[in-house]
Amino acid sequence: MLRLDVEADAGLLGYSAQCLLWLTIAPARLGGIARTLATDPQTAFVGMTTGAHNLLAIAVCRHAEALHAYLTDRVGSLEGVGRMETAMITAYAKRAAPAQ
Numbered sequence: 001m002l003r004l005d006v007e008a009d010a011g012l013l014g015y016s017a018q019c020l021l022w023l024t025i026a027p028a029r030l031g032g033i034a035r036t037l038a039t040d041p042q043t044a045f046v047g048m049t050t051g052a053h054n055l056l057a058i059a060v061c062r063h064a065e066a067l068h069a070y071l072t073d074r075v076g077s078l079e080g081v082g083r084m085e086t087a088m089i090t091a092y093a094k095r096a097a098p099a100q
Contacts (some may be wrong), residue, residue: 022053029080
């Protein structure tokens with residue numbers, strides 16, 4: 001099997017707002033919210049984790065206003081989201097996964 005995984009710099013495609021989201025989700029809602037967010041075109045990554053924040057996501061939007069709307073109107077309105085912390089991604093030191 002040959003699997004290609006191409007990752008382009010979102011900024012070069014006009015997406016200037018990239019953000020890490022650490023979410024605390026009610027355990028009974030965790031899988032459903034993860035699947036819901038995974039269908040959003042704004043999410044580049046969604047993963048369930050251990051610890052106080054049990055869902056990690058990366059949101060990529062055209063600009064800060066679009067990111068704000070996504071966080072407040074979409075993510076913030078999901079039943080079961082108890083807490084959300086965010087951090088804008090300002091630069092990358094590494095973006096590639098190891099080849100195996």
